[in-house]
Amino acid sequence: MVEALKKNSAWKGRRGPVVLVIMDGVGYGKYKEGDAVADSKMYNLEAIKAKSPHTRLKAHGTAVGLPSDEDMGNSEVGHNAIGCGRVFSQGAALVSKSIESGAMFQGKTWREVIGNVKTSGGALHFIGLFSDGNVHSHIDHLKAMIIKAKEEGVKKVRIHVLFDGRDVGETSALEYVDPFETFLKSLNNASFDARIASGGGRMWITMDRYGADWAMVERGWKTHVLGMGRQFSSAREAVETYRKEIPGIIDQDLKEFVITENGKPVGTIEDGDSVIYFNFRGDRALEMTAAFEQDDFDKFNRIRRPKVVYAGMMEYDGDMHVPKRYLVSPPAIDRTMGEYLAASGVRTLAISETQKYGHVTYFFNGNRTGKFSEELEDYIEITSDVLPFEQRPWMKCAEITDAVLEAIESGKYNFIRLNYPNGDMVGHTGNYEAVVCSMEAMDLQLGRLAKAVEKAGGIMVISADHGNSDDMFEHDKKTGAVIYKEDGQPKAKTSHSLNPVPCIIYDPEHKGEYTYKPGEGVLKTGLGISSLAATCIQLLGFIPPEDYDPSVLAM
CATH class of the missing domain: 3.40.720.10 (Alkaline Phosphatase, subunit A)
Structure with missing residues (x-):
């Protein structure tokens, strides 16, 4: 007071x-x-x-x-x-400092997220805005967490990318996809498998806010969690295809896509997995967080709700303490x-x-x-x-x-x-x-x-x-x-x-x-x-x- x-x-x-x-x-x-x-x-x-x-x-x-x-x-x-x-x-400054000091990786939430998949043999999933716009997220934070996960013995990582085109160039998606695919290739080996699993434009799936359009979140849930959506062999193929089919479309509006191999999605979210929503800004993270965390959820039919260890990059709502687990404390x-x-x-x-x-x-x-x-x-x-x-x-x-x-x-x-x-x-x-x-x-x-x-x-x-x-x-x-x-x-x-x-x-x-x-x-x-x-x-x-x-x- x-x-x-x-x-x-x-x-x-x-x-x-x-x-x-x-x-x-x-x-x-x-x-x-x-x-x-x-x-x-x-x-x-x-x-x-x-x-x-x-x-x-x-x-x-x-x-x-x-x-x-x-x-x-x-x-x-x-x-x-x-x-x-x-x-x-x-947010951006706090997360960067936490990663640089190692505090994030010493915290209780990171230990729970990593320990869960090491015990279950499940996958570690990352969902978030895929750019270096530094408004909602930063791709360097994502890379640092993937590197650390490998160091700590995680075997399987899946990334669900939300294309930006809003805080960065409107058609810059491939400027992030291609170097990131090279980054993942440099890490992958017989005991570590990291791939992009799904995605779409931030204004089409997942990142709604203030309950304005829950259909966006439902599309994101079906795409990231259930593997339901148009299938492609790579994120690059998805971007190039949508750009050809929808002239003038910009990244934030790109339709959902699911990466498949031999006809099956490579990264659905299953029981025993862990999920990190790596956006540090809260407004467009709260609704997907609710879909993962709330027992009494009525905004759309989730079809199935996997039993996962879910964490946000930060606490998105300090009064309601959402999410239950978060990696970095907000200011x-x-x-x-x-x-x-x-x-x-x-x-x-x-x-x-x-x-x-x-x-x-x-x-x-x-x-x-x-x-x-x-x-x-x-x-x-x-x-x-x-x-x-x-x-x-x-x-x-x-x-x-x-x-x-x-x-x-x-x-x-x-x-x-x-x-x-x-x-x-x-x-x-x-x-x-x-x-x-x-x-x-x-x-x-x-x-x-x-x-x-x-x-x-x-x-x-x-x-x-x-x-x-x-x-x-x-x-x-x-x-x-x-x-x-x-x-x-x-x-x-x-x-x-x-x-x-x-x-x-x-x-x-x-x-x-x-x-x-x-x-x-x-x-x-x-x-x-x-x-x-x-x-x-x-x-x-x-x-x-x-x-x-x-x-x-x-x-």
Whole structure:
């Protein structure tokens, strides 16, 4: 439990609430070509910015707890940083350190996983995102575990690969498959057999989140566990075949495949086996984990549920303690802004649609399920559409705004936080036209919000958790030139960017408590998105905790 925040006697108060708007995946682009944000007619955002103090915040790399500034930010670590006001070492860094120190392999879970298959003679299975995107997983972690498993006497390893095309190049699957097959070949011998057993695209099988599309998980279960699916002799053959049959398909959408030998799957999951889900990020690991671990499971017919020792790379839900076994402990994030506000009597609303609902609640609260105060906090989830985002690029931004306008008018809340998912979810599709549409749809809602905030006498803080839609084309790393495909079109980039994100303070009834020069970047510079917590706390009239990263306000 935390103590209530101390009030700032110099703060003169506002009539209305502080509204934190997180424009997911919206940054300031480095290149003119491919910056869909700059290319969109964002009249309302520009008008708000023109009359408000603003700055840019770092949203990637060490600013959000990732190993290096070459690592792109993501929504999970971004919302962690925004919500807790400090920077904690995050999944990728923790796993890498645990492997390098050997701590992972000395832990109880690793010993259970390995001991089980050595006793049963079964196989060790790995399921996870097959890339070095370092957002959900890293292929180097997988390789390190396979090497260690062989050293410890495991005889049979099977890998169930989920192609990325989202946090890495959209058609880069074979750039991972071919070297990995060579890696496995170098390890295999008469007493050790490691193979790719099944797979598919991350947005087609296995990696659903927030219960948005359980059919994805069912397809993954049938593919990885039961060996049910189209058969191929190799992962390369599967990728090449689907690309020929479905022109323009990108890796994240590749259909499921099962590797067979003599007509039989090489790697179904059976009683006595062990399974490691090697994603370190939790949101897209929870549903497959539930399928393995829950006795009372009703999301789909599992047909059979093998008796295995199952483990996640990390604990994906700290409150529910899911999974039961995990290899690396997640960061212990405490004393979040939400907890402080609840202790201080601040009435709060958190809202987004399904795709980002968990981010403004669970991740914002430091990977914590549930509310800090049932009396003071309300959470609203707007149900997302279950279809490709480029087909509905406006997503649910209007419905989110409808609910926020009602909340502002009610006068019930002191603090409202919302997430518009458009820039991230549509940005990942690589469809430039759809991204522009998504940005302009969101901009219409920013205009509605600004009017409501002004009428209520509140303050709106506009920012983002990371970039994405600001960098939609692949560029040559040395020259910065756009990379073109054979058909003459720019090669789409579907991953997050390394670009800074906006921080705009729209305060129509400013009373002189902090430096305020409309249209000038007079807010502090050189900060990261973790500074948003202290900023919002100050705008609510409180003094931020001493160890929080500094506010952007010069008070």
